[in-house]
Amino acid sequence: MELELKNRLFPFHQEKGSKILKDGGRLIVIGDVHGCIRELEKLLKKIDPKKKDRVLFLGDLINRGPNSKAVIQLARDINAISLLGNHEFHLLQYYHNPDSIELKTYERSTLSSLDEQDWNYIASMVLWLESPPRKLVFVHGGFLPHIPWRKQSASIVTNIQVVDKAGLPRKRNEVSSGKPWADLWKQKPYVVYGHTPRAKVYKRRYSLGIDTGCVWGGKLTALILPENKIVQVDAKKKYIK
Numbered sequence: 001m002e003l004e005l006k007n008r009l010f011p012f013h014q015e016k017g018s019k020i021l022k023d024g025g026r027l028i029v030i031g032d033v034h035g036c037i038r039e040l041e042k043l044l045k046k047i048d049p050k051k052k053d054r055v056l057f058l059g060d061l062i063n064r065g066p067n068s069k070a071v072i073q074l075a076r077d078i079n080a081i082s083l084l085g086n087h088e089f090h091l092l093q094y095y096h097n098p099d100s101i102e103l104k105t106y107e108r109s110t111l112s113s114l115d116e117q118d119w120n121y122i123a124s125m126v127l128w129l130e131s132p133p134r135k136l137v138f139v140h141g142g143f144l145p146h147i148p149w150r151k152q153s154a155s156i157v158t159n160i161q162v163v164d165k166a167g168l169p170r171k172r173n174e175v176s177s178g179k180p181w182a183d184l185w186k187q188k189p190y191v192v193y194g195h196t197p198r199a200k201v202y203k204r205r206y207s208l209g210i211d212t213g214c215v216w217g218g219k220l221t222a223l224i225l226p227e228n229k230i231v232q233v234d235a236k237k238k239y240i241k
């Protein structure tokens, strides 16, 4: 399949959030969906987005769960903005250089379900979004606390969960002594992120993690701004062990 992607992989473009919302509209920020289409539909029904509102997905719309394609299609249909998650990043890396990437079984099944429009949507995902400038930043994984956040790579900001003793970004289960990056993030901007599933939203002074592990049988969470309200639905089941 030969595609012409509307956006290049590198550099990812960045958006100024001030442009995305109409006056009086709400920003509906949704955590990691991972193909959980039924929970996503239920969550949106509960929130009832109006024309002025905008949906922002924090990345990892795909993989692991029951229907990645349906989630991408829904995101396109409602003109949602999506941030790049590590799962989309991995597929895009495969797309650009198939020989360098080994895919998991669930990635292969996602891959075979995607059409050109789906790919274009995935390729349009932004690395992070600032809204309004400098006050609030949305990103999939997070940031290293000791490097200016705008300078951090796609690999870091989509994958980071904890910081190890050497100050490197790691997955939570890779190191026993790692500290959640959010615990070390003691400065502005305020960061809203997903990627690290937890039983509850993870609130710190300068950050909020809203991945509540829907695909693991937890909840799908939305943060609604500006009212700062959390809306959740329970997962219908545990989709993976």
Ligand SMILES: [Mn+2]
Binding pocket: 032, 060, 085, 086, 087, 140, 158, 194, 195, 196
């Ligand atoms: Mn993730």
